[in-house]
Amino acid sequence: MLAHRGERPVRRLSSRPCAADDILRLGTLLLLPEDRDVLAEVRRLLDEGMSLEEVLTGLLAPTARHIGRLWEEDVCDFVQVTTAMARLRRLVHDLETHCLDPRPVDPASRRVLLAPAPGETHTFGLTLTAHFLGETGWDVATSFEPCLTDAIERLRAEWFDVLGLSLSCDVHVERLALAVPVLRRASRNRDLRVVVGGPAFAGRPDRIRLVGADAAVEDARQAPGILQSLLDLRIRAC
Numbered sequence: 001m002l003a004h005r006g007e008r009p010v011r012r013l014s015s016r017p018c019a020a021d022d023i024l025r026l027g028t029l030l031l032l033p034e035d036r037d038v039l040a041e042v043r044r045l046l047d048e049g050m051s052l053e054e055v056l057t058g059l060l061a062p063t064a065r066h067i068g069r070l071w072e073e074d075v076c077d078f079v080q081v082t083t084a085m086a087r088l089r090r091l092v093h094d095l096e097t098h099c100l101d102p103r104p105v106d107p108a109s110r111r112v113l114l115a116p117a118p119g120e121t122h123t124f125g126l127t128l129t130a131h132f133l134g135e136t137g138w139d140v141a142t143s144f145e146p147c148l149t150d151a152i153e154r155l156r157a158e159w160f161d162v163l164g165l166s167l168s169c170d171v172h173v174e175r176l177a178l179a180v181p182v183l184r185r186a187s188r189n190r191d192l193r194v195v196v197g198g199p200a201f202a203g204r205p206d207r208i209r210l211v212g213a214d215a216a217v218e219d220a221r222q223a224p225g226i227l228q229s230l231l232d233l234r235i236r237a238c
Helices: 020-031 038-047 052-072 078-099 124-135 149-157 170-186 206-210 220-237
Strands: 111-116 139-142 162-166 193-197 215-217
Touching (some): 020 038, 038 052, 038 078, 052 078, 052 124, 052 220, 078 124, 111 124, 111 149, 124 139, 162 220, 170 193, 170 206, 193 220, 215 220
Parallel strands (some): 111 162, 162 193
16 A cells, blocks of 8 residues: 555555545544544555545545635635645655655756746645656655745755646736746756646646746646656757
């Protein structure tokens, strides 16, 4: 049931699929004022046969969307949502610690920086993307700052092969289009590849060119293949 970092992960079918009740229960636990041991709840699901991939993409991601909808409907406030999202990110980290063998970072690994688009507040998708990229050998750095100052400084100071930007709201598409050229100019890598993802790009391939990106990712599990294909294209072009 557990994936192993030392070799190519072998995906196994989940004998315990996620149900709507699982999402509601986890969402309720994450929104409680007191900090509950949600890891114990998730480990129970793993023991029942739910695969780690199903937990990440079938349970945690829908739970994040569920909590977002509750906020939009004024069922919970900003502080509750922010706390719940922080607990979700910590949960992903705890699952990686308990369920996966540690993999030493290879200095020659391909490097990617993941950051939210300007004005974006939903960042859990970046957490899942970081997980799947890390599992396939990428050296992943993240910046969850609401503005791009930190991302720009990282691009100036360090080498990255790819920059990944996430956007969930249509309102900020124009801001992202203005930001991408700034981020490219700041990068030490003059051939930086820019990949976008999030609900704002679902079913909208036209927006990839609109914001000046090279590709889009609709599912975090697809990120390793898409990013690698961009680098392969760069090598063939040379």
